[in-house]
Amino acid sequence: MRYSPRQLLSLALLLSSPVWLAACGSPQQQAAAVPQVTVETAAPGDVPMTMELVGETAGYRDIEVRARVGGILLKRTYVEGQPVKQGQTLFQIDPAPYQAQLGQAKGAQAVQLAALQKAEADLARIRPLYQEQAVSKMDYDNAVAALNSAKAAKQSADAKVKEAQLNLDYTRVAAPIPGLTSKQVQSEGSLIRVDAAEPLTTISQLNPIYVNFSISEQDSLNYEHSLSTGKVSADDGTLHPVRIRLADGRVYAQSGKLDFRDNRVDPKTGTISARAQFPNEDERLLPGQFVRVLLDLGVRKNVLTVPEQAVVQAQADNQLMVVGADNKVQARMVKLGAHVGGRVVIESGLKAGERVIVDGLMQARPGTVVKPVTAAPAKA
Structure with missing residues (x-):
């Protein structure tokens, strides 16, 4: 079958149109196939160096209130869990036996006082007679010895009276410090023993309050090495500001100060004990709370x-997706450091000036070509 020239031209146009349409759509499809990613150029900067540790709060002074004399506990004169003042009466032990002992001691004191007065009078009478040689020297020496003995006995009697008075006063158990009381351990009517294992109660002074924590030996050595090599810039080590994060995630409003660091490493745990002091005027912090200690150690210089x-x-492993000069994605194994304000320190595996993908990681597979878009500059 033969075709006319017009039919041949129409057939040629019909056959070539899919190829032309495919050729026209190829650049659009190729452009759409290149994913767009957001990159950030790695640049060195200074970042604060913060160490986060586990700590526990403790009272500035925790005092176990114990009885200094034994006896029957008559009553408790404070409200459990409430603050008390120094010298305030907390417990009253039955004073009757000690009042009787005080009376006996005072009676013995009176006897010794009478003996002393007689010895003084005897010596006063014999002294002029001895001077006139009317009595022997032995009689005079006996009178002097009797007076000295009477003085010693009177002194011993005075001490017994003082001891009995102290024991009577100790039946009133007073608060040795101001603070917050705990639960009563011994109930009224109990027989209190001086050598009892448990105290009557405990008083904690909460303002200021301590936070105890431990630093690992390795972290301490790394920090000292960073200081000596100039990688970290810090002020006086005893003035490190300390913050704490509470159990609900909030940072305590007031910062504290490091006031103690042990001079030895605990061989059982490999840690160094340390302590920080925090103001606690409203007494919101209580002893025994677990907190996260944020220890500001200075500024790290020129880190990525x-x-x-x-x-x-x-x-x-931890990886970063890096865009090379040919816009191809490369996977880099990196070593991470501290987390600071939503950013993480890269200890190794990344160089300054390299472009790191921060958004669009789902489309950025190693070896693929991407279209990088520069992110806004980040502050260290």
Whole structure:
């Protein structure tokens, strides 16, 4: 079958139109196939160096209130869990036996006082006779010895009276410090023993309040090495500001100060004990609370940081997706450091000037070509 020239031209146009349409759509499809990612150029900067540790609050002074004399506990004169003042009466022990002992001691004191007065009178009478040699020297020496003995006996009697008075006063158990009381351990009517294992109650002074924590030996050595090499800039080590994060995630409003660091490493735990002191005027912090201690150690110099969302977890390793000069994605194994304000320090595996993908990681597979868009500059 033969076709006319017009039919041949129409057939040629019909056959070539799909190829032309495909050729026209290829650049659009190729452009759409290149994913767009947001990148950040790694640049060195200074970041605060903060160490986060586990701590426990403790009273500035925790005093166990114990009885200094034994006897029957008659009554409790304070409200459990409420603050008390120094010298305030907390318990009353039966004073009757000690009042009787005080009476006996005073009677013995009176006897010794009478003996002393007689010895003084005897010596006063014999002294002029001895001077006139009317009595022997032995009689005079006996009178002097009797007076000295009477003085010693009177002194011993005075001490017994003082001891009995102290024991009577100790039947009133008073608060040795101001603070917050705990629950009563011994109830009224109990027989109180001086050598009892349990105290009557405990008083905690809460303002200021202590926070005890421990620093690992390795962290301490790393920090000292960073100071000596100039990687960390810090003020006087005894003036490190300390903050605490409470159990609900809030940071305590007032900062504290480091006031103690032990001079030895605990061989059982490999840690160094330390303590910080915090103001606690409203007594919101109570002893025994577990907190997170934020210890500000200075400023790290010239370190690389990336946003936390840029880190990809690959089993036990951490990776960053880096865009090369040819816009191809490369996976980098990195070692992470401290987390600071939504960013993480990169200890190794990344160089300054490299472009790190911070958004669009789902489309950025290693070896693929991407269209990088620069993110806003980040502050360290």
